[in-house]
Amino acid sequence: MTVVGAAGAADAAGEWPADLDVQALLESGWRPTPFQQFVLKIHSRCNLACDYCYMYEMADQSWRRQPRRMARPTIDRVARRIAEHARANGLSRVEVILHGGEPLLAGVEHLRYAVETVRTATAPDVEALFHVQTNGVLLDRVFLELFDELDVHVSVSVDGDEEGHDRHRRRRDGQGSHAAVTTGLRKLTDPAHRRLFSGLLSTIDLANDPIATYEALLKFEPPAIDFLLPHGNWDTPPPGRTPDFPGTPYGDWLIEVFDRWYRAPVRETRVRLFTEIIRLLVGRPSQSEAVGLSPVVVAVVETDGGIEQVDTLKSAYAGATVTSLHVARDSFDSALLLPRIAARQIGHRALSVPCRSCTLQRVCGGGLYTHRYRSGSGFANPSVYCPDLFRLITHIQRTVAKDMTALRRSRQRT
Numbered sequence: 001m002t003v004v005g006a007a008g009a010a011d012a013a014g015e016w017p018a019d020l021d022v023q024a025l026l027e028s029g030w031r032p033t034p035f036q037q038f039v040l041k042i043h044s045r046c047n048l049a050c051d052y053c054y055m056y057e058m059a060d061q062s063w064r065r066q067p068r069r070m071a072r073p074t075i076d077r078v079a080r081r082i083a084e085h086a087r088a089n090g091l092s093r094v095e096v097i098l099h100g101g102e103p104l105l106a107g108v109e110h111l112r113y114a115v116e117t118v119r120t121a122t123a124p125d126v127e128a129l130f131h132v133q134t135n136g137v138l139l140d141r142v143f144l145e146l147f148d149e150l151d152v153h154v155s156v157s158v159d160g161d162e163e164g165h166d167r168h169r170r171r172r173d174g175q176g177s178h179a180a181v182t183t184g185l186r187k188l189t190d191p192a193h194r195r196l197f198s199g200l201l202s203t204i205d206l207a208n209d210p211i212a213t214y215e216a217l218l219k220f221e222p223p224a225i226d227f228l229l230p231h232g233n234w235d236t237p238p239p240g241r242t243p244d245f246p247g248t249p250y251g252d253w254l255i256e257v258f259d260r261w262y263r264a265p266v267r268e269t270r271v272r273l274f275t276e277i278i279r280l281l282v283g284r285p286s287q288s289e290a291v292g293l294s295p296v297v298v299a300v301v302e303t304d305g306g307i308e309q310v311d312t313l314k315s316a317y318a319g320a321t322v323t324s325l326h327v328a329r330d331s332f333d334s335a336l337l338l339p340r341i342a343a344r345q346i347g348h349r350a351l352s353v354p355c356r357s358c359t360l361q362r363v364c365g366g367g368l369y370t371h372r373y374r375s376g377s378g379f380a381n382p383s384v385y386c387p388d389l390f391r392l393i394t395h396i397q398r399t400v401a402k403d404m405t406a407l408r409r410s411r412q413r414t
C-alpha cells in the first residue's frame with residue numbers, strides 16, 4: 001500500500017483515503033498545515049427541519065447520540081486545545097465558528113460563556129475571531145446586543161424569495177420560516193448592528209429562478225453570498241443531477257447568476273464561489289474548500305467534545321466525519337496526521353485519476369470533497385458535479401479573459 005498520496009482505487013483496508021500513508025508523506029517532505037478555523041457544535045439540535053439538511057436528513061444520524069448542548073467543561077477543554085494548537089504552531093489569530101444544529105438554541109448566557117472562555121484561553125497572544133452561523137429564526141435584539149458586545153459576526157441561511165426558501169426550510173409542523181428569518185435579518189441589518197453581518201448562505205434549488213433568487217438575497221444588501229450546491233455524491237446524487245449524464249443544470253443556473261453579478265454596473269456583493277474561481281484563474285490560492293487545491297484548515301468539535309472532520313461529509317455515509325479523537329485526551333495537532341485529515345491537505349495528490357488529467361484541475365480542485373464520494377473507491381473520484389463545474393469555470397474563464405484582452409487593447413491605444 002505505500003503509493004504516496006495516490007488517490008486511486010480503494011485497497012483491502014477500506015476506501016480511499018484509508019490507505020493514505022501519512023508517514024511516507026512526511027518522509028517525502030510534506031508537512032501538515034495547522035488548523036486555523038474551529039467549528040464548535042455548540043448545540044446539536046435545530047428548530048427547523050429543512051428537508052436537505054446534511055445533519056439530520058442524510059446518511060449520518062449520529063446527532064441522535066449527541067448531548068443537546070456542549071457542556072461547560074467541554075467548552076473549557078476546547079478552549080485550552082485551541083490555545084494550545086495556536087501557540088504550538090505560531091498562529092497569532094484563529095477563527096471560531098459557533099455552529100449547530102442551531103447555535104442560538106444554546107441561549108445567550110451559554111454563547112457568552114463559550115466566547116469568553118475561548119478568548120480567555122487564547123489571550124493575549126492569539127486573537128480569536130468569532131462567527132455564528134444561524135438559520136436566523138431566533139435572531140433578536142438580545143442576541144444582537146450580545147454579539148455586538150463580544151464582536152461576533154453573523155451569517156444567515158436564506159434560500160431566496162419566500163416561495164423558494166419555504167419549499168425546503170420549514171419548521172417541524174410544515175410551516176415556512178421565511179417570514180421569521182426576514183424579521184431576524186431586518187434586525188441584523190439595522191444600522192445599529194449591520195457591522196456584524198458577514199453574509200448569506202443559500203442552497204441552490206433548480207426549481208428556483210436564478211436571477212429572482214439572487215435579487216431576493218440582494219434585498220438584504222449582504223456583504224457576501226455563498227451559493228451552496230446541495231449535498232450529494234455518486235451513490236446518492238443531488239436533485240436533478242444524474243451521475244455520468246453530461247447535462248449541466250447547476251452550471252447553467254450559476255452562470256445566469258454569474259452574468260447578472262459580473263455585468264452589474266456596481267459591485268453589489270461578493271459571491272464567494274465566483275470570486276474564488278476568479279482568484280484561482282489569476283493564479284492566486286483558494287480560500288474556500290469548494291474549489292482549488294489549498295489545504296483544508298477546518299476542525300470541527302462535536303457537542304460531546306469529539307474532534308471531527310468538516311461536517312458536510314455526514315452526507316456521504318454514517319461515520320464519515322468521525323476521528324476517534326476527543327478534546328479531553330487529544331490535541332488538534334494529533335488530528336493533523338490522520339489519513340482522513342491529511343487527505344484534505346495534500347493538494348493535487350488527493351485528486352482522482354480523471355481530475356489529474358483535467359485541464360481545470362488547479363482551479364476546480366475536484367470540487368468539494370464531500371461531493372466526490374462513491375462506495376468502493378471512497379473520495380478518489382471527480383465531483384458528482386464535474387460537468388457543472390467544468391461548464392461554470394470555463395464560462396468564467398472565457399468571460400474574464402475576454403475582458404482582460406479588451407482592457408489590454410484599450411491601454412495600448414491610450
Ligand code: SF4
Pocket residue numbers: 354355356358359360361364365366367382383385386387389390
Ligand atoms: S472539472 Fe471534473 S475532472 Fe476537472 S478537476 Fe473538476 S471534478 Fe475533476
